Amino acid sequence: MxxxxxxxxxxxxxxxxxxxxxxxxxxxxxxxxxxxxxxxVENSSVLSWIDDEEISLDFILSKERKEIYKNFSDWCRVSNIKTIPGKFFFYKEVRRKFNLDEKPKRSSGKDYFRVSIS
Known part of the structure; x- marks a missing residue:
């Protein structure tokens, strides 16, 4: 050199x-x-669902957490995903993707995601 x-x-x-x-x-x-x-995204059924279904933050914040998980589970069945992640993992992935608070917001006995203020 x-x-x-x-x-x-x-x-x-x-x-x-x-x-x-x-x-x-x-x-x-x-x-x-x-x-x-x-x-x-390719290695996470949760992120694939968000991407495929074009899930928005508004959608996530406007629906009860159980309802969102059911929507995801139904999508997994239709998509032939054999192992559907549990609620804990699902909620964690959604929180991470949309930067949401760990504690759910409770309203009328129902749990909702809420925006993290940090």
């Missing part, structure tokens, strides 16, 4: 280190982020 090539690589490494120190994290390429999201 030539001195010029080594100098170029050293300058690139220093610039990268400065960027890392300034941002305090590695820069993740947009393509990597999109690929990770696609992988998550």
């Amino acid at each position: 030539t001195d010029e090539a080594l100098s170029y690589l050293l300058n690139k490494a220093i610039a990268g280190l400065r960027r890392l120190l300034k941002n305090r994290h590695f820069t993740e390429p947009v393509q990597s982020i999109a690929l990770k999201e696609k992988h998550k």
Whole structure:
């Protein structure tokens, strides 16, 4: 390797280190982020349901949690998904996807999701 090539690589490494120190994290390429999201959806029946049915935050907030889970379970049966995730896992995935509060909102004896304020 030539001195010029080594100098170029050293300058690139220093610039990268400065960027890392300034941002305090590695820069993740947009393509990597999109690929990770696609992988998550393909490997989660909950996220696949949200994607396939175009489930919105408004829908999630306007329906009782039990009703949303039933909607999901029905979709799983129609989609030939053999192992339907339990309610605990389902609620956790929905909360994570839409950034919802862990504690449900109770109204008239029914549980609803609520937006997390953080």
